[in-house]
């Protein structure tokens with residue numbers, strides 16, 4: 001991106017803390033088709049808004065239980081995403097991965113599970129930012145990313161990968 005960001009990221013604060021989970025096993029990733037909420041109709045990982053008093057880890061486990069009836073084992077935080085949005089609240093999203101879970105993935109009124117080969121992730125059905133960090137995360141890299149959106153289109157972005165990126169997270 002050549003234009004400068006119009007956001008002061010030093011003072012920026014999100015109105016909505018949220019989480020995402022990507023379970024990866026046998027060369028496949030467990031995605032969902034989202035049936036309601038922000039991003040309804042898109043493909044994403046399970047996740048959602050952090051409730052007051054809840055940690056990101058507690059939230060991502062609860063959201064997996066609610067949306068897919070699974071409990072991820074040993075979730076590992078991989079990234080933070082900071083979304084400055086034009087028409088919905090700004091979002092601070094904590095992204096986790098896991099390699100196993102208890103339970104059987106089940107369609108609910110919130111989500112339909114989709115096991116997808118890692119080289120067949122349908123980026124064209126996902127949020128535009130996902131293509132900028134999900135491939136690297138699935139390859140094992142930690143990250144942070146800042147995005148400015150107008151509607152559902154990215155106007156500006158900045159990504160960092162590796163241990164230095166994790167050191168910049170606002171919440172461990």
Ligand SMILES: Nc1ncnc2c1[nH]c(=O)n2[C@H]1C[C@H](O)[C@@H](COP(=O)(O)OP(=O)(O)OP(=O)(O)O)O1
Nearest residue numbers: 018019020036037038039047048049091093127129
């Ligand atoms: N731009 C982008 N890329 C990737 N993922 C997301 C975004 N924006 C987002 O909001 N998200 C993710 C972050 C969250 O996991 C969800 C949004 O939360 P939502 O599903 O609305 O929260 P719930 O608590 O599940 O909502 P209810 O429907 O239960 O009220 O999308």
